[in-house]
Amino acid sequence: MPNPALLSGGGLSTAATSVELLVVVGYLLVALLVGLLAYRLTGTDAEDYYLASRSLGTLVLLFTTFATLLSAFTFFAGPNLAYAQGPEWILVMGTMDGILFAILWYLIGYKQWLIGQQHGYVTLPEMLGDRFGSTRLRGLVAGVSLFWLFPYVMLQQMGAGEALVGLTDGAVPYWGGAALITVFMILYVGLAGMRGVAWTDTIQGLFMLGVIWIAVAWVLSAIGGPAVAAAGLEANNPTFLALGSSFYTPQYIISTAVVIAFGVTMFPQINQRFFVAESAAVLKRSFTLWPVLVLLLFVPAFLLGTWAAGLGVSVPEGANVLPVLLGEYTPAWFAALVIAGAMAAMMSSSDSMLLSGSSYFTRDLYRPFVEPAVTADREAWLARGGVVAFATGTFLASLTRPGTLIQVGSTAFGGFAQLALPVMVALYWPKTTRLGMLAGIGGSQLLYLSHVFVPTVPIDVGGVTIALFARTYGGWDVALAGMALGAALTIGVSWVTTAGIDEAAERFVVSAD
Amino acid sequence: MNPSMRAVGWLLAFAIVVAGAVPWFLWGNSQLIGGLPLWLWWHIGWMIVATAVFAAFTRHGWDRYLGGIDA
Numbered sequence: 006m007p008n009p010a011l012l013s014g015g016g017l018s019t020a021a022t023s024v025e026l027l028v029v030v031g032y033l034l035v036a037l038l039v040g041l042l043a044y045r046l047t048g049t050d051a052e053d054y055y056l057a058s059r060s061l062g063t064l065v066l067l068f069t070t071f072a073t074l075l076s077a078f079t080f081f082a083g084p085n086l087a088y089a090q091g092p093e094w095i096l097v098m099g100t101m102d103g104i105l106f107a108i109l110w111y112l113i114g115y116k117q118w119l120i121g122q123q124h125g126y127v128t129l130p131e132m133l134g135d136r137f138g139s140t141r142l143r144g145l146v147a148g149v150s151l152f153w154l155f156p157y158v159m160l161q162q163m164g165a166g167e168a169l170v171g172l173t174d175g176a177v178p179y180w181g182g183a184a185l186i187t188v189f190m191i192l193y194v195g196l197a198g199m200r201g202v203a204w205t206d207t208i209q210g211l212f213m214l215g216v217i218w219i220a221v222a223w224v225l226s227a228i229g230g231p232a233v234a235a236a237g238l239e240a241n242n243p244t245f246l247a248l249g250s251s252f253y254t255p256q257y258i259i260s261t262a263v264v265i266a267f268g269v270t271m272f273p274q275i276n277q278r279f280f281v282a283e284s285a286a287v288l289k290r291s292f293t294l295w296p297v298l299v300l301l302l303f304v305p306a307f308l309l310g311t312w313a314a315g316l317g318v319s320v321p322e323g324a325n326v327l328p329v330l331l332g333e334y335t336p337a338w339f340a341a342l343v344i345a346g347a348m349a350a351m352m353s354s355s356d357s358m359l360l361s362g363s364s365y366f367t368r369d370l371y372r373p374f375v376e377p378a379v380t381a382d383r384e385a386w387l388a389r390g391g392v393v394a395f396a397t398g399t400f401l402a403s404l405t406r407p408g409t410l411i412q413v414g415s416t417a418f419g420g421f422a423q424l425a426l427p428v429m430v431a432l433y434w435p436k437t438t439r440l441g442m443l444a445g446i447g448g449s450q451l452l453y454l455s456h457v458f459v460p461t462v463p464i465d466v467g468g469v470t471i472a473l474f475a476r477t478y479g480g481w482d483v484a485l486a487g488m489a490l491g492a493a494l495t496i497g498v499s500w501v502t503t504a505g506i507d508e509a510a511e512r513f514v515v516s517a518d
Numbered sequence: 519m520n521p522s523m524r525a526v527g528w529l530l531a532f533a534i535v536v537a538g539a540v541p542w543f544l545w546g547n548s549q550l551i552g553g554l555p556l557w558l559w560w561h562i563g564w565m566i567v568a569t570a571v572f573a574a575f576t577r578h579g580w581d582r583y584l585g586g587i588d589a
Contacts, residue, residue: 095558095561096540103539104536104568105536111575115580115584116584119584230553231554232553233553248546248547248557289580290576295572296565297566300565304562
């Protein structure tokens with residue numbers, strides 16, 4: 006049944022809009038309170054602020070990693086894509102996150118955890134810089150990571166802005182939603198460290214898993230079951246139900262799944278979680294539960310987007326499909342609750358990003374390059390100041406709306422993915438050298454950056470026109486080529502160079518080697 | 519089973535888990551079961567299989583290749 010508030014005139018609609026806003030702001034405030042409580046339990050040293058003293062148990066580690074993936078990319082970009090192109094996005098994200106990422110969780114995550122236990126590292130750049138005796142490498146990895154973090158934080162603000170447009174039918178403008186989440190992000194990250202973020206992540210992860218299934222049940226009972234939705238799809242979008250399309254080609258599915266999976270491991274907020282598990286048992290349990298958890302979230306979220314297409318739900322320009330669908334088939338307060346939950350989860354994810362980003366900034370850039378003798382107090386203030394500046398910058402950039410959520414997100418994932426293979430080579434091949442790492446990371450970034458920023462140039466090769474600097478070649482994402490180049494350069498240059506005396510390969514040796 | 523055979527076994531198991539997550543053999547198929555595409559049911563089942571493989575790996579393979587913290 007359509008929501009009467011959406012159909013009726015001004016008065017009722019305004020009342021409904023204020024109910025929705027009240028629910029959203031109220032929920033965000035509660036999330037903030039939980040963060041504050043956690044903050045009161047937090048110590049003041051860096052290890053606790055960033056890593057919660059390496060003490061996270063299975064449930065909390067699993068959900069805090071999971072919740073970091075609970076971003077605008079999952080809640081809004083995913084359903085939007087399923088609405089526009091069909092439900093195959095479930096396969097892309099399931100394969101990427103449930104399987105490829107889980108395997109990398111072992112290969113990169115567990116290895117980093119073992120190394121971190123021995124040497125007390127807090128960040129990836131710190132670990133690499135120490136192993137290769139190179140402040141330059143440390144700075145490069147931190148700089149590259151912060152660069153690609155920028156569009157991903159921006160994506161959350163874009164998602165929030167578009168969600169409130171959809172939820173309130175345009176009564177709250179795009180910039181209003183983006184500004185709201187920015188304010189909460191800054192408040193929140195200033196008040197809580199990793200422990201605060203980890204606890205709210207867990208609560209919000211559980212909450213979102215619950216409400217997304219309630220949303221599915223509600224929508225299905227309103228329309229009369231999945232068969233009705235499928236019949237609508239057969240009538241409106243007959244190609245949606247068949248596996249594959251001109252959009253979802255095998256090249257697209259494989260490229261996207263591979264690039265995002267490798268990219269995710271190099272996200273500062275995910276990578277930092279590889280250092281925080283309390284024990285190996287925690288990592289093992291999380292690894293095992295991962296595919297099921299991923300399934301429980303992605304299937305309902307993306308099916309809702311798909312069904313919206315079958316039901317002929319029309320999405321206003323610049324809004325997300327999920328809030329619009331819920332607005333039509335569930336009561337206003339419930340739709341608002343789901344969107345509030347999604348925004349709170351995004352806020353929590355963004356905070357993880359900002360928090361990890363600020364540790365990269367202070368520990369791996371400011372301290373080594375600007376002021377080695379910085380006091381802990383001053384560093385803490387710099388971290389918070391950095392977060393405010395970064396979040397304000399991403400907010401301003403989000404107002405320009407440079408692409409769809411999927412485009413902005415994929416670009417960021419591609420940038421991070423370039424780091425993954427050089428890091429894996431370093432983790433597993435003791436003969437890797439500093440120059441090999443600098444060449445592998447520098448070369449792959451240059452290739453990828455040129456394809457993101459240089460306009461496409463058509464060239465003629467033997468009578469065939471090829472678009473140079475396009476994002477895909479023959480349907481394959483150029484990020485894959487960058488990854489291959491990064492691996493080849495890291496191995497090739499390491500092969501022909503000798504390690505300096507300050508390079509310490511034994512730092513990456515763990516007990517089974 | 520000798521150690522290298524075992525390693526190849528795990529490698530093969532993971533390769534199969536990765537390759538089968540997308541049901542390539544159902545390409546273009548639009549058959550529905552209970553209102554959802556057959557290929558989606560395959561994916562759901564496959565993720566549960568993946569969890570079982572991962573669970574077995576944590577018991578029998580995990581420590582063997584990268585070691586434990588106190589070994």
